[in-house]
């Protein structure tokens with residue numbers, strides 16, 4: 001219906017998954033005017049509904065990204081309500097507990113026609129859902145990364161700090177090449193000095209040395225992950241110091257432990273990073289911070305542990 005819900009958005013509807021109509025001259029197809037989010041819904045223990053993890057954070061990140069991409073965005077309330085409706089409409093696709101989650105993909109795009117380079121005149125916000133298991137086929141098994149400074153995913157002043165579809169274009173070639181050589185994924189360095197860690201294709205990176213944890217500061221070239229933010233808080237509560245700052249590749253090489261965080265992987269221990277042809281190995285296994293954080297965070301997300309922080313939202 002044309003009922004205006006604020007911000008120019010009209011009431012949406014639930015429909016069967018299928019193709020959508022888009023102008024060939026739409027902003028998204030021609031100028032990559034698009035943003036997305038990634039979220040998971042887990043089945044609650046005892047058969048009583050589902051849980052979402054910090055969905056307002058995804059809503060706010062989309063709003064921030066929309067400002068950068070010259071688009072209007074749904075309000076936090078509109079966004080969260082639409083996500084909840086999508087989960088309920090896809091009840092039968094939420095995997096059994098322990099077998100994965102329902103992945104939700106909100107998309108905001110310039111869907112209206114625009115021939116010359118400018119923001120599109122119309123926008124579409126949609127959400128689709130799909131059941132998922134573990135992101136990396138190894139599950140919590142450690143991953144192997146490669147640093148290739150021929151490839152960069154973001155530059156200062158660019159769009160690396162928001163979740164725009166265009167950020168994933170530079171990643172495709174690098175990721176395919178890395179996988180063909182047996183690596184799980186690529187660890188990107190900054191594009192100016194080619195020396196400081198940025199992030200992995202779809203997750204943030206942390207290094208641990210003794211009781212000190214460091215992660216690249218989110219200053220516009222990396223995505224400020226919601227898992228990253230949560231893990232920083234959990235690690236501090238466990239007595240670790242956590243610094244958000246420049247982290248050089250030399251510091252990583254010297255670390256005890258390296259891990260990645262993201263909605264898809266939650267926390268993934270890194271067993272090795274190959275840089276300039278040299279393979280550097282790191283601690284993994286039961287007594288690591290990565291394992292502890294994985295257990296703590298997934299227990300909260302799945303509704304198995306008390307959520308003293310109010311991070312989960314019931315559906």
Ligand code: PMP
Pocket residue numbers: 038199200201202203204222223224225226227228261262263264
């Ligand atoms: N960096 C990039 C480039 C990503 O695509 C993602 C996944 N959204 C992340 C980091 C991790 O963010 P989050 O913890 O919010 O999933």
